[in-house]
Amino acid sequence: MIIGILGLQGDVAEHITYLCLQGIVARVIKKPHELEGIEGLIIPGGESTTISKLLVSSGLLQPIKALIDEGLPVWGTCAGVILLSQEGLLESAPVKATRNAYGAQIHSFIGHGKIAGKITPMVFIRAPKIEWLSPDVEVLSTLDGNIVAARHKNILLTAFHPELTKDCTILDIFLEMIAAQKSKSKSSQIQNTRLQANAL
Amino acid sequence: MSDKDRRVLNRGLAQMLKGGVIMDVTTPEHAKIAEEAGAVAVMALEKIPADIRASGGVARMSDPAMIKAIKKAVSIPVMAKVRIGHFVEAQILEALEIDYIDESEVLTPADEENHIDKHLFKIPFVCGCRDLGEALRRIGEGASMIRTKGEAGTGNVVEAVRHMRAVISQISRLASMKDDEVYAFAKELRAPLDLVFETKKLGRLPVVNFAAGGIATPADAALMMQLGADGVFVGSGIFKSQDPKARARAIVEATTHFNDPKIIAKVSEGLGDAMKGVDIATMPKEQLISTRGW
Numbered sequence: 001m002i003i004g005i006l007g008l009q010g011d012v013a014e015h016i017t018y019l020c021l022q023g024i025v026a027r028v029i030k031k032p033h034e035l036e037g038i039e040g041l042i043i044p045g046g047e048s049t050t051i052s053k054l055l056v057s058s059g060l061l062q063p064i065k066a067l068i069d070e071g072l073p074v075w076g077t078c079a080g081v082i083l084l085s086q087e088g089l090l091e092s093a094p095v096k097a098t099r100n101a102y103g104a105q106i107h108s109f110i111g112h113g114k115i116a117g118k119i120t121p122m123v124f125i126r127a128p129k130i131e132w133l134s135p136d137v138e139v140l141s142t143l144d145g146n147i148v149a150a151r152h153k154n155i156l157l158t159a160f161h162p163e164l165t166k167d168c169t170i171l172d173i174f175l176e177m178i179a180a181q182k183s184k185s186k187s188s189q190i191q192n193t194r195l196q197a198n199a200l
Numbered sequence: 201m202s203d204k205d206r207r208v209l210n211r212g213l214a215q216m217l218k219g220g221v222i223m224d225v226t227t228p229e230h231a232k233i234a235e236e237a238g239a240v241a242v243m244a245l246e247k248i249p250a251d252i253r254a255s256g257g258v259a260r261m262s263d264p265a266m267i268k269a270i271k272k273a274v275s276i277p278v279m280a281k282v283r284i285g286h287f288v289e290a291q292i293l294e295a296l297e298i299d300y301i302d303e304s305e306v307l308t309p310a311d312e313e314n315h316i317d318k319h320l321f322k323i324p325f326v327c328g329c330r331d332l333g334e335a336l337r338r339i340g341e342g343a344s345m346i347r348t349k350g351e352a353g354t355g356n357v358v359e360a361v362r363h364m365r366a367v368i369s370q371i372s373r374l375a376s377m378k379d380d381e382v383y384a385f386a387k388e389l390r391a392p393l394d395l396v397f398e399t400k401k402l403g404r405l406p407v408v409n410f411a412a413g414g415i416a417t418p419a420d421a422a423l424m425m426q427l428g429a430d431g432v433f434v435g436s437g438i439f440k441s442q443d444p445k446a447r448a449r450a451i452v453e454a455t456t457h458f459n460d461p462k463i464i465a466k467v468s469e470g471l472g473d474a475m476k477g478v479d480i481a482t483m484p485k486e487q488l489i490s491t492r493g494w
Contacts, residue, residue: 007219008456009456012218014215030457046240047216047276050239050276050452053237054456057453100275104297104298105277105324106323108213109209110205110209123209123212125216161212164208
């Protein structure tokens with residue numbers, strides 16, 4: 001399995017190391033042809049204004065949007081949340097998020113919230129807040145009343161940085177999403193073959 | 201919050217800036233141009249280094265009103281400079297809730313023996329270095345990010361290359377050493393032993409390392425990235441050029457696609473004149489900025 005990491009700007013290397021430690025192969029994505037064959041995509045932390053501009057100039061914006069529409073599991077951390085939100089460039093999840101919602105760096109913090117029943121360290125660096133979400137979005141975690149992790153279909157959002165910790169709770173959720181998508185496409189493949197066989 | 205948590209957060213912010221360009225700006229308008237061009241952060245200062253050189257005199261921290269105006273103008277992180285050793289200027293920047301403090305040789309040093317004890321602050325510091333020893337001394341004092349110094353305000357990349365090569369080659373020497381050789385090497389570097397061992401283990405600096413000082417073209421930025429920089433600072437190179445908007449944009453593209461000569465060639469087209477620049481070899485020694493700090 002290969003997971004792509006959008007490599008235009010941000011903590012790309014940290015995500016690679018995070019995946020490597022779990023024995024997962026990561027591929028840095030800077031160009032459209034590099035998207036071929038990936039089974040999941042991570043949008044890393046970074047500056048969303050910078051990544052937005054580079055998404056357009058690199059020609060990656062439309063191909064990534066198309067893959068998301070086809071069901072490719074995508075995980076956005078921090079800046080990735082902004083890009084995947086309704087008003088972000090990828091506009092893939094029905095949520096509204098505010099950039100840098102906690103203020104300047106002095107207000108960055110590490111909290112401990114519950115995900116899937118497990119207490120998890122959460123690193124917030126000039127983090128965004130998910131301010132609104134459509135009722136069909138699943139809230140995975142809240143911290144002090146703020147939604148900090150959510151899922152909608154094939155989109156996973158975390159306002160914090162699991163890749164700066166050794167905790168794999170969120171990664172496991174993402175890997176489950178990839179496995180589910182794989183079996184889904186496999187069963188639709190089998191169905192297609194059956195339909196073809198029946199037609200014959 | 202524990203010191204360890206602070207360290208994760210402050211080193212972490214620099215990690216989020218990786219692969220990006222940090223631009224010197226002197227007005228809210230310039231800050232907006234920088235953000236619009238794709239800068240990952242701006243450095244708010246009263247005069248860009250080329251003008252500091254030209255005007256002479258003592259260069260100090262900028263007017264807080266001007267720093268506040270720039271902070272208001274953009275959504276990306278804002279950095280600002282203090283004089284080496286001037287911890288009260290740093291206290292002021294912390295009170296202003298600036299995102300990153302640059303304890304910078306570009307300003308006139310306030311202390312010729314001691315740098316700021318950066319452990320005493322909640323907000324992060326970036327410091328300059330010319331080699332591995334200087335980088336690790338600054339990290340030992342609490343710097344969360346390093347930049348190689350280069351020679352600011354010259355538009356000449358030669359010193360930036362020298363300093364980056366020094367850091368990278370010293371790290372590769374260290375990485376191939378036996379443990380019992382590290383003690384003498386740490387002494388030679390005049391660097392804290394624990395940080396020398398940490399660097400050996402990581403095979404890189406324990407914090408993010410950007411290149412700075414003299415970067416004026418997209419090719420310069422890509423050169424520094426290929427040499428091993430995590431990102432670049434561009435000071436005078438943008439707003440001293442003929443077309444700052446286009447040049448800023450092109451340097452952002454070249455920093456991301458630093459390994460793709462075709463893209464660098466494309467973005468380098470028709471940018472107008474770069475800043476004029478100076479030949480550092482012909483400069484009197486007392487005009488060198490990078491030798492400030494120790």
